[in-house]
Amino acid sequence: MTELIKIGKSDVVASKLGLGTNKVGGHNLFDGLKDEDGYAVIKTALDKKISLLDTAYMYGLGRSEEIIGDVLHNYDRSQVVIATKAAQDKHNDLKINNTPAFLKKAVDEALERLKTDYIDIFYIHFPDEKTPKDEAVGALADLKREGKIRAIGVSNFSLEQIKEANKNGEVDIVEDNFSLVHRKAEKDLFPYLKENHIDFVPYFPLAAGLLTGKYSLNDQKKFKNFSEAQYKKIIDNLEKVRTIAAKYNATVAQIILAWYIAAPSIGIVIPGARKKEQVLSNIKAADISLKQEDFVEIDQMFLGF
Numbered sequence: 001m002t003e004l005i006k007i008g009k010s011d012v013v014a015s016k017l018g019l020g021t022n023k024v025g026g027h028n029l030f031d032g033l034k035d036e037d038g039y040a041v042i043k044t045a046l047d048k049k050i051s052l053l054d055t056a057y058m059y060g061l062g063r064s065e066e067i068i069g070d071v072l073h074n075y076d077r078s079q080v081v082i083a084t085k086a087a088q089d090k091h092n093d094l095k096i097n098n099t100p101a102f103l104k105k106a107v108d109e110a111l112e113r114l115k116t117d118y119i120d121i122f123y124i125h126f127p128d129e130k131t132p133k134d135e136a137v138g139a140l141a142d143l144k145r146e147g148k149i150r151a152i153g154v155s156n157f158s159l160e161q162i163k164e165a166n167k168n169g170e171v172d173i174v175e176d177n178f179s180l181v182h183r184k185a186e187k188d189l190f191p192y193l194k195e196n197h198i199d200f201v202p203y204f205p206l207a208a209g210l211l212t213g214k215y216s217l218n219d220q221k222k223f224k225n226f227s228e229a230q231y232k233k234i235i236d237n238l239e240k241v242r243t244i245a246a247k248y249n250a251t252v253a254q255i256i257l258a259w260y261i262a263a264p265s266i267g268i269v270i271p272g273a274r275k276k277e278q279v280l281s282n283i284k285a286a287d288i289s290l291k292q293e294d295f296v297e298i299d300q301m302f303l304g305f
């Protein structure tokens with residue numbers, strides 16, 4: 001199992017490999033999902049002692065949280081770290097809302113769906129345009145004092161918004177888009193986060209499946225964010241990762257996940273899974289200790305993304 005991380009200034013502790021759950025109940029975001037697969041994904045993760053589950057109201061408009069709550073009932077709550085998020089206001093066409101009143105209600109509603117009396121990490125999912133960010137975080141600090149949440153997070157915030165949110169030093173964790181093929185946060189956010197003892201959780205760590213190595217040059221239409229040249233470079237690089245993976249008797253996805261686990265600036269890695277088999281495979285990354293030379297080789301081949 002991977003090392004344990006203490007989140008920001010909170011007393012929440014989790015192992016470095018968690019689980020992303022936007023394909024658990026996220027029927028509004030993805031086609032063809034089955035609730036039964038979602039239940040199996042969560043159950044498998046908890047059976048395998050994955051501690052952190054990353055969910056959000058937006059994943060199925062509460063359905064992901066409900067499924068987690070149903071499964072959680074049969075496990076030791078104290079061994080599970082629930083991270084959830086809110087910002088989309090269901091009473092106002094899902095417009096982004098960061099007002100203290102909205103956030104406090106959102107936490108109460110998430111607690112009901114999760115069928116628990118505390119949330120380990122609560123993130124403001126997206127910044128709104130109007131609410132001063134320190135006021136929004138101040139509302140979460142109240143909830144922390146009341147024991148309803150244990151750690152405060154923000155997601156999809158720019159550096160300036162994070163600084164405003166953290167005016168009183170209350171932000172514990174930041175979640176943003178980051179992967180070996182999307183490294184912007186490294187320059188933009190990492191120095192400030194490190195200086196202020198804020199942990200970082202990358203979302204899309206597998207670049208929505210691309211970094212598992214299961215796609216070929218013919219699949220570029222699925223990944224329109226990359227130019228033809230970039231996409232070719234990624235596919236070429238993944239062949240090199242496959243060679244490294246063979247030395248560890250591992251898959252490409254396992255080696256990519258092991259890279260994040262070894263990366264000092266990454267807090268928790270939350271690969272998503274559609275099926276329990278993916279959880280069972282990805283969890284093996286936690287047992288891989290990448291040699292420094294392999295860590296550096298992978299780091300170097302993806303510089304520039």
Ligand SMILES: NC(=O)c1ccc[n+]([C@@H]2O[C@H](COP(=O)([O-])OP(=O)(O)OC[C@H]3O[C@@H](n4cnc5c(N)ncnc54)[C@H](OP(=O)(O)O)[C@@H]3O)[C@@H](O)[C@H]2O)c1
Nearest residue numbers: 020021022155203204205206207208209271272273274278
């Ligand atoms: N804060 C935010 O705004 C935000 C935004 C996005 C995501 N998130 C969170 O971050 C988590 C991770 O992001 P993500 O799930 O979107 O993307 P990801 O982790 O980059 O990719 C996960 C997807 O890759 C495929 N996959 C996973 N393991 C695999 C394996 N071993 N073999 C083959 N395919 C595999 C699965 O999709 P297929 O089977 O469909 O290929 C899976 O759903 C989410 O679940 C969510 O909790 C947060």
